[in-house]
Amino acid sequence: MVKQPNPTRRSERSRQAILTAARELISEVGYAKLTIEAIAARAGVGKQTIYRWWSSKGAVIFDAFLALSETGPELSTALPDTGDVETDLKAVMRATVAEFADPAFEGPIRALNTEIINDPALAAQYREKLADPLDEAKKTRLRSAQRAGQLAADADLDLALELLYAPLYQRWLLRSGPLTPQYADTLVDVFLKAMRPEGRRS
Amino acid sequence: MVKQPNPTRRSERSRQAILTAARELISEVGYAKLTIEAIAARAGVGKQTIYRWWSSKGAVIFDAFLALSETGPELSTALPDTGDVETDLKAVMRATVAEFADPAFEGPIRALNTEIINDPALAAQYREKLADPLDEAKKTRLRSAQRAGQLAADADLDLALELLYAPLYQRWLLRSGPLTPQYADTLVDVFLKAMRPEGRRS
Known part of the structure; x- marks a missing residue:
């Protein structure tokens, strides 16, 4: 046979x-x-x-990106929590900036974003399968910082994530400025100032 | 004849x-x-x-958008300056949010952004002809607020503009949240907190 x-x-x-x-x-x-x-x-x-x-083409790209994320550490791993939110966020944002400055990593994400921008159904799928779980992991770290009195207890965490990530997203997408470790640090500094409890100064 | x-x-x-x-x-x-x-x-x-x-197609869209901007009030007009930066920025951001929520206005800008994201040469042209002059008008208003002691004198104004506009840009582009007057106000509130002079509380 x-x-x-x-x-x-x-x-x-x-x-x-x-x-x-x-x-x-x-x-x-x-x-x-x-x-x-x-x-x-x-x-x-x-x-x-x-x-x-x-x-x-968009559907292939979406799955290619999903497969890439599944092999990476991001989706399964929570953000670091040493108790110092500034240190932890700077480590995370420096790693994010490095990823977006890497052509092998940023190419598929750029293509995926191009599709998402023009396809509301794909955007919803992206949000559900990729963005929401990642955002939830980030919010868990921010809630810990709220409990520690490092962020305002009444901060809107969706807005907080936009404030922290959107400037980097825009700079990367429009290629409007350099993506450097210093930029990552500056974003965290400004974010913490905007989100700190009232009455507290750094 | x-x-x-x-x-x-x-x-x-x-x-x-x-x-x-x-x-x-x-x-x-x-x-x-x-x-x-x-x-x-x-x-x-x-x-x-x-x-x-x-x-x-990208070149047609770019010119269509340029023509649209030239007939609008934006490029020729400076930002309002009543002396109260919060009032002025909220008026500007509410108008911006309304524009991006209008399909007739946002459609061409979405198409233009799709092209720019994937065409560095067009991105540079866009920056020079459209984004830089608009950003300069915005920075003029922020400098006035710095002189009035309402914003930190040493604030990085490029970063300031990213902080104010990038969350709105991302939310619009990815359709990740509602574009409302309240959202415009909240962005200005958070921006002013992040940019205020040290030692000053609102």
Whole structure:
């Protein structure tokens, strides 16, 4: 009897090859020039294989990014909590700035953002699967700082996260300034001043 | 002698029709589905007429947006300066929030941002022709507040503008929260707390 290849395993191998090809090509040629044809050629599969599993370029990119995040430490790991919110946030923001300054990491995220900006359904999916769990981990750290009296007890934590991350997001997205460790530190300093309990001075 | 139509005037009329069509179509169908063909059909010109003047969809959108800004009050007008920076910034941010909540206004800006995010050359052009002059007008108002002792004299005004506008930009771009007058006010409150002179409490 001739041994048949395991179709499930072969599918998974193709799927991973497609996601890897998508990530590599985004970093190499950028989002605008990325095509399904190029992803298929790089992954060694037919175009139809891609369209069987994904409805659009945006959907492939979303899964490529999701797979990247799942292999990274971010989604599973809580933020550090040494008791000193300034130290902890500066470590986190320095790491974030370093990621966004790395073309291999930022390429897929830039492509994903381009899709999200123009696709409200994908934006909702992104928020539910990626952004909300990460935000929840960050808020857990901020709540700890509130209990320690380092942040105002009545601070709106959604607004707090916007204040901390949106300047970095905008600077990265529009390439409007350098992403440096000093910038990360400055953002944390300004954030803590804006969020500190009334009556308290640093 | 047969009177010839004035070719300069006719060109200008076609140009304006193309820019108007581009703006209308972006609001109606969104950026992803916008095509040069549709712009040409709406404007009543041939595709080649568009390609004679613009190299890409992004370039048409950029000019459509530039024309929109030139007819608005923004570029020519300084920020209000009543002497009360809180009142003035809240008026400005409420107007900005209202603009970004208006589909007719935000559609072209969303399309422009999509292009800028993926085209560093267009981003530089955007910065020079649109963002820098607007930022300079805003900084003039912030400098006045610094002289009045309402903002820290040593505040980094580029960072200050990021802090004030980036949360709104991100919330609008990712559709991650409501754009309301209350949100505008809250952003100004948090901004003033982060930027106030040390030793001063509101």
